[in-house]
Amino acid sequence: MDSIDIGLWVTGGLLLMVVLGMRVAFAAGLAGLVGLVWIFWAKFGYAPDKLGKAVTVSVKIAGQVPHSKVSSQALSLIPTFILIGYLAYYAGLTKALFEAAKRWIAWVPGGLAVSTVFATAGFAAVSGASVATSAVFARIAIPEMLAIGYNKRFAAGVVAAAGTLASLIPPSAILVIYAIIVEQDVGKLLLAGFIPGAFSAVVYVLLIVGIAVIFKNVGPPVTGFTWRQRFESLPGALPIVFVIVIIICFVYNPFGGDAWGTPTEGGALGAFVVFLMALYHGMRWSELKNALLETAKLTVMIFTIIWGVLIYVRFLGFADLPGAFADWITSLTMSPMLILVCILLAYAVLGMFMDAIGMLLLTLPVVYPAVMALNGGEAVTAADSAFGMSGTMCAIWFGILVVKMAEFCLITPPIGLNCFVVAGVRPDLSVQDVFRGVMPFFIADGITIALLVAFPSIVLYLPRLAQ
Amino acid sequence: VEWNVSLWGKRRAFTEHVEKLAELVSEKTGGEFTLNISYGGLSKNKENLDGISIGAFEMAQFCAGYHRDKNRAITVLELPFLGVSNLDEEVAVSQAVYSHPAVQEEMAQWSARLLMPSPMPQYNIVGTGEPRDQLAEFDGMRVRATGGIGQAFSAVGGVPTSVTATEAYNAMESGVVDTVAFAQHAHLAYGTINRADWWTANLNPGTVNCPVVVNIDAYEALSPEHREALDSSVDGAVGHYLENYGKLLDKWDSVLTEKNVTKVELAEGELDAFRKVAADPIREKWIADMSAQGLPAQDLYELVMATLKQQRGN
Amino acid sequence: MAGQASVLEDQSLLSRFDRWLLSLEQALALLSGLAVFSLMVLAVVSVGGRNTANMPLPGYVDWIEQVMPLVAFMGISYVQRDGSHIRMDIVVGRLHGRALWFVEMLTVLLVLVLMVALVWGSWAHFQRSFDFSAPLWSRDSSIDIGIPIWPAKLLAPVAFSVLCVRLVLQVWGYGRAFVLGLANPVAVPLIQDTVAQAAAEAEQLEGQE
Ligand code: NA
Numbered sequence: 001m002d003s004i005d006i007g008l009w010v011t012g013g014l015l016l017m018v019v020l021g022m023r024v025a026f027a028a029g030l031a032g033l034v035g036l037v038w039i040f041w042a043k044f045g046y047a048p049d050k051l052g053k054a055v056t057v058s059v060k061i062a063g064q065v066p067h068s069k070v071s072s073q074a075l076s077l078i079p080t081f082i083l084i085g086y087l088a089y090y091a092g093l094t095k096a097l098f099e100a101a102k103r104w105i106a107w108v109p110g111g112l113a114v115s116t117v118f119a120t121a122g123f124a125a126v127s128g129a130s131v132a133t134s135a136v137f138a139r140i141a142i143p144e145m146l147a148i149g150y151n152k153r154f155a156a157g158v159v160a161a162a163g164t165l166a167s168l169i170p171p172s173a174i175l176v177i178y179a180i181i182v183e184q185d186v187g188k189l190l191l192a193g194f195i196p197g198a199f200s201a202v203v204y205v206l207l208i209v210g211i212a213v214i215f216k217n218v219g220p221p222v223t224g225f226t227w228r229q230r231f232e233s234l235p236g237a238l239p240i241v242f243v244i245v246i247i248i249c250f251v252y253n254p255f256g257g258d259a260w261g262t263p264t265e266g267g268a269l270g271a272f273v274v275f276l277m278a279l280y281h282g283m284r285w286s287e288l289k290n291a292l293l294e295t296a297k298l299t300v301m302i303f304t305i306i307w308g309v310l311i312y313v314r315f316l317g318f319a320d321l322p323g324a325f326a327d328w329i330t331s332l333t334m335s336p337m338l339i340l341v342c343i344l345l346a347y348a349v350l351g352m353f354m355d356a357i358g359m360l361l362l363t364l365p366v367v368y369p370a371v372m373a374l375n376g377g378e379a380v381t382a383a384d385s386a387f388g389m390s391g392t393m394c395a396i397w398f399g400i401l402v403v404k405m406a407e408f409c410l411i412t413p414p415i416g417l418n419c420f421v422v423a424g425v426r427p428d429l430s431v432q433d434v435f436r437g438v439m440p441f442f443i444a445d446g447i448t449i450a451l452l453v454a455f456p457s458i459v460l461y462l463p464r465l466a467q
Numbered sequence: 468v469e470w471n472v473s474l475w476g477k478r479r480a481f482t483e484h485v486e487k488l489a490e491l492v493s494e495k496t497g498g499e500f501t502l503n504i505s506y507g508g509l510s511k512n513k514e515n516l517d518g519i520s521i522g523a524f525e526m527a528q529f530c531a532g533y534h535r536d537k538n539r540a541i542t543v544l545e546l547p548f549l550g551v552s553n554l555d556e557e558v559a560v561s562q563a564v565y566s567h568p569a570v571q572e573e574m575a576q577w578s579a580r581l582l583m584p585s586p587m588p589q590y591n592i593v594g595t596g597e598p599r600d601q602l603a604e605f606d607g608m609r610v611r612a613t614g615g616i617g618q619a620f621s622a623v624g625g626v627p628t629s630v631t632a633t634e635a636y637n638a639m640e641s642g643v644v645d646t647v648a649f650a651q652h653a654h655l656a657y658g659t660i661n662r663a664d665w666w667t668a669n670l671n672p673g674t675v676n677c678p679v680v681v682n683i684d685a686y687e688a689l690s691p692e693h694r695e696a697l698d699s700s701v702d703g704a705v706g707h708y709l710e711n712y713g714k715l716l717d718k719w720d721s722v723l724t725e726k727n728v729t730k731v732e733l734a735e736g737e738l739d740a741f742r743k744v745a746a747d748p749i750r751e752k753w754i755a756d757m758s759a760q761g762l763p764a765q766d767l768y769e770l771v772m773a774t775l776k777q778q779r780g781n
Numbered sequence: 782m783a784g785q786a787s788v789l790e791d792q793s794l795l796s797r798f799d800r801w802l803l804s805l806e807q808a809l810a811l812l813s814g815l816a817v818f819s820l821m822v823l824a825v826v827s828v829g830g831r832n833t834a835n836m837p838l839p840g841y842v843d844w845i846e847q848v849m850p851l852v853a854f855m856g857i858s859y860v861q862r863d864g865s866h867i868r869m870d871i872v873v874g875r876l877h878g879r880a881l882w883f884v885e886m887l888t889v890l891l892v893l894v895l896m897v898a899l900v901w902g903s904w905a906h907f908q909r910s911f912d913f914s915a916p917l918w919s920r921d922s923s924i925d926i927g928i929p930i931w932p933a934k935l936l937a938p939v940a941f942s943v944l945c946v947r948l949v950l951q952v953w954g955y956g957r958a959f960v961l962g963l964a965n966p967v968a969v970p971l972i973q974d975t976v977a978q979a980a981a982e983a984e985q986l987e988g989q990e
């Protein structure tokens with residue numbers, strides 16, 4: 001049996017364990033460990049007296065991975081981004097944002113829903129995680145929408161969909177994870193998420209306005225705020241602007257001249273600003289302790305998946321499966337663009353059943369080299385490439401597409417975490433209600449993804465500027 | 468027989484000797500003995516020596532500066548201002564040190580046998596703004612330099628600053644560092660040359676040492692013909708590396724012109740002053756520390772000097 | 782999907798072990814949280830030092846790499862205790878009674894096998910970096926300022942050992958439920974249906990605002 005077969009058998013075993021309900025991180029780690037033993041024993045010719053040696057070598061290889069992989073400066077962005085989100089609750093940023101958005105823009109058709117999207121997009125600039133974002137806005141925005149006669153399914157759908165913006169608009173834990181798996185510049189990827197995130201928000205807004213104009217029952221505009229009231233709402237939302245400016249300027253300085261530091265520093269300083277805000281807002285040790293414990297919990301969950309899956313990936317490296325898959329993809333006679341669309345569709349199907357981070361970690365080690373090979377390799381120039389962009393730019397573009405797909409999966413049935421959370425916050429809403437309410441946004445996301453595929457410059461404009 | 472080889476990054480000038488070695492060995496044995504090269508799939512670069520010691524793969528490349536405590540003896544080759552001026556000299560001093568019994572003994576603790584060096588040119592710095600060609604101008608300079616080279620700069624008031632190689636470009640762009648010390652191929656690969664206004668042509672502060680090693684058990688398990696094929700291919704592989712890197716160095720001057728980068732030459736007096744405050748104390752401290760740990764440090768240093776002298780005598 | 786669940790308690794020996802271990806797990810998780818906080822402080826010190834006194838924190842990257850294992854590992858058992866490690870519970874969620882306890886016990890046993898192996902492997906990884914006869918006991922040091930790495934490497938086998946103890950308790954708990962055919966066993970995370978679980982998550986946020 002050659003190593004490709006071993007790779008396929010072990011992958012099958014991994015899927016079985018995942019379906020059986022074994023925690024994804026450990027299932028991946030165990031599959032990787034067993035796979036390594038198999039590969040090494042095969043190398044020793046399956047001699048019975050060599051099994052012990054195969055186990056020893058494999059255990060030692062697997063035992064390196066946790067420390068080796070988590071002690072990375074780039075990964076330190078993830079806990080910081082998560083901490084920002086938790087501190088932001090205590091700083092009162094969410095309420096302030098929604099209030100400001102309401103006073104300034106709720107006069108358009110579907111006004112409160114539009115305000116919700118904008119406020120969520122603003123909160124996305126300090127929050128690195130989609131699910132947390134939806135949970136917060138479900139409590140702030142849905143009651144207000146229902147109070148003025150919104151369809152409750154629609155109101156829930158708006159919040160579930162808008163929460164997904166948090167993973168495109170920087171900071172974003174999932175973009176950092178992508179950057180690490182594919183070994184690309186974290187700063188450029190974060191930067192690249194900015195326009196597609198804003199673009200998604202605009203598509204959501206246009207959809208809402210369209211629906212509000214056609215179906216009058218969606219929700220009336222909210223008018224009557226004075227200019228004085230509008231300006232009074234701004235100071236509360238100001239820290240968000242601070243954080244955005246800090247993070248962006250530490251990655252790339254749009255005002256001309258040098259950036260201010262590295263993304264790692266930017267993330268940490270952003271957290272510090274929000275921390276000071278929260279202190280000012282009345283946070284004390286017991287709340288801070290709570291925030292730290294919650295941050296630790298989410299961080300450990302993510303890191304356990306990271307090293308667990310990377311043990312499996314180390315096994316794939318020894319089995320050379322990624323290389324074989326890349327060879328197979330490039331040998332296909334379909335057009336590269338068609339193959340890319342098929343890959344994205346496969347992600348849509350997989351994402352219906354899987355968690356976003358787990359999905360990316362499991363698939364990218366195999367899919368990413370294949371997509372890069374499809375474009376013509378890492379070092380290809382734009383002129384010689386299949387998608388008309390250099391290797392680095394293709395890595396960034398594909399990253400944004402994949403993350404957008406992963407976000408889309410947060411709102412698709414049967415497993416759409418954002419919808420579950422919104423339904424959880426609102427006892428009067430069933431999960432089915434939320435899935436029904438979020439359906440119009442499938443169209444918006446479909447349009448967004450199609451446009452990002454057709455016009456890569458939407459993604460690549462900022463990274464190219466920063467070069 | 469198939470050997471797994473753990474490298475990292477992408478195929479580049481720095482890995483050409485391993486690629487050539489694989490080609491030669493396979494040729495000589497009619498495909499019976501092959502080297503299966505993996506770029507990062509088998510291990511992280513800082514753990515290649517661990518992988519060799521475990522027996523995870525049979526051949527690997529690593530750099531001494533990544534983990535000085537793992538390989539104290541060969542760090543003699545990373546002392547600042549050794550006076551190595553070209554790649555041929557770097558090969559000669561590396562091979563001399565690699566054959567020293569104390570060095571081999573330390574590597575044997577990792578089940579590793581030193582096969583060949585990956586000679587690197589001197590880590591001259593690129594910087595932005597006005598060229599720094601006086602020692603006084605290094606005062607307060609934030610420089611991305613690790614190990615002995617970093618220590619050398621701090622001896623003249625420089626501020627060694629931690630950034631990873633991949634963040635070096637960002638760090639330079641953002642003013643986190645003023646200057647970056649790299650070999651030429653890395654200045655090209657990590658794009659630091661694109662931010663540079665000047666490059667020091669004759670500072671020659673030192674370099675890093677990155678050997679290619681093989682697992683001792685695997686090496687000893689080879690049949691005599693296969694071992695002969697491997698050993699006899701080393702010279703050809705290193706020769707190919709030198710030729711290839713030489714081309715890159717020839718291209719270097721045209722890159723400087725094209726990017727409008729000034730070539731900075733420091734006056735001999737300035738260099739002497741630098742060596743005096745940086746090279747001598749750091750070397751003396753290294754010898755004292757390593758001797759205290761039972762390594763023949765003085766011996767190793769003198770071996771380097773003697774080899775250099777001999778190489779120049781030829 | 783996330784699989785957060787509740788853990789029941791009573792006066793049995795198993796439950797007392799569970800609570801005793803929980804207090805250790807909570808302390809370790811808080812250590813993780815404080816480590817995240819220290820990442821923020823490190824950056825502020827480094828950026829501040831650089832811009833005010835031209836004194837960036839020496840070895841900033843090295844220090845981050847030392848802190849990360851603290852962030853990543855110390856809470857692992859705390860998260861396992863209430864079943865928060867991510868999993869797919871489409872299938873498990875449909876099971877009841879003995880079938881459920883059997884599958885849970887089986888998967889936890891498999892996790893235990895993995896973690897025992899990883900305690901061994903990560904201990905070996907630590908041992909290669911540790912040498913009693915060397916200065917600072919160090920046989921592996923960081924790239925920039927040369928600090929010993931063995932303390933950071935030691936964190937993995939330590940945290941994984943605590944997790945192994947937790948897994949043994951859970952095997953005991955599920956095994957007991959399977960043998961006795963219990964409806965609501967103690968000391969193991971019980972699946973809530975997804976909606977109740979989301980409500981619990983949301984409640985947690987509520988407390989924080
Ligand atoms: Na975000």
Ligand code: NA
Pocket residue numbers: 351352353354408409410411412413414415416417
């Ligand atoms: Na889904």
